[in-house]
Amino acid sequence: MTIKPCPCGKTPAEIAVYDLNQGGKWAAAVPDCCGEWMIEFRTNYLNAESDECKQLALDAWNDAPRNPALKAEMYDYIRTLNPRQFTDLWTRNVSGEGAFDELLLKMMGKK
Numbered sequence: 794m795t796i797k798p799c800p801c802g803k804t805p806a807e808i809a810v811y812d813l814n815q816g817g818k819w820a821a822a823v824p825d826c827c828g829e830w831m832i833e834f835r836t837n838y839l840n841a842e843s844d845e846c847k848q849l850a851l852d853a854w855n856d857a858p859r860n861p862a863l864k865a866e867m868y869d870y871i872r873t874l875n876p877r878q879f880t881d882l883w884t885r886n887v888s889g890e891g892a893f894d895e896l897l898l899k900m901m902g903k904k
């Protein structure tokens with residue numbers, strides 16, 4: 794099963810389970826990319842080391858909302874670009890100036 798990207802922009806290679814010391818009821822799904830983002834999830838009292846619990850962590854991570862309001866705003870903004878502006882943005886991304894979303898957010902004045 795694939796792991797969805799982190800809001801930091803990287804795609805984690807692994808999602809670890811951290812017991813939150815709440816009697817085993819809740820744990821955190823923690824990606825190995827940045828340490829800035831984690832998703833809390835219900836463990837159903839599974840052992841944090843078990844494969845079932847790791848699967849729950851992965852599901853929680855992949856199902857987490859990734860700021861859909863901002864995504865919609867970005868999509869709306871992209872649609873207002875003319876082909877030349879869009880090509881410029883795309884070219885800057887491909888030439889390694891930054892992640893597409895980062896460059897777009899800068900253009901939108903959100904970064």
Ligand SMILES: [Zn+2]
Pocket residue numbers: 799800801802803824826827828829830
């Ligand atoms: Zn990250």
